[in-house]
Amino acid sequence: MSGTGRHRRPAAPPDALADLDQRMRAVADQVPVVEEGVARLGEGAVFLYRTTYRPDGTVHRELTRADAVGWPFPPPAT
Numbered sequence: 001m002s003g004t005g006r007h008r009r010p011a012a013p014p015d016a017l018a019d020l021d022q023r024m025r026a027v028a029d030q031v032p033v034v035e036e037g038v039a040r041l042g043e044g045a046v047f048l049y050r051t052t053y054r055p056d057g058t059v060h061r062e063l064t065r066a067d068a069v070g071w072p073f074p075p076p077a078t
Contacts, residue, residue: 019051019059026053038066 026033033053040046046066053059 019053022051022053023057023059026055027057030055 022033022035032055035051035053037049038046039049048064048066050062051059052061
């Protein structure tokens with residue numbers, strides 16, 4: 001009975017569910033869905049990310065340091 005108990009919390013939903021939702025939206029609407037954001041790794045560098053969900057079901061991810069040349073991201077390629 002390892003891992004079971006009266007006060008055990010259910011597992012948090014995986015990030016894959018959010019990815020699946022965006023991917024399904026791109027496929028259903030036949031348009032790319034773009035998600036952009038900022039991430040900081042602890043006290044370290046700041047990164048910009050862009051995830052593009054394409055209508056064919058593929059996913060393209062970009063990660064760029066905020067202090068890198070070309071910041072911010074160029075517009076997404078179509």
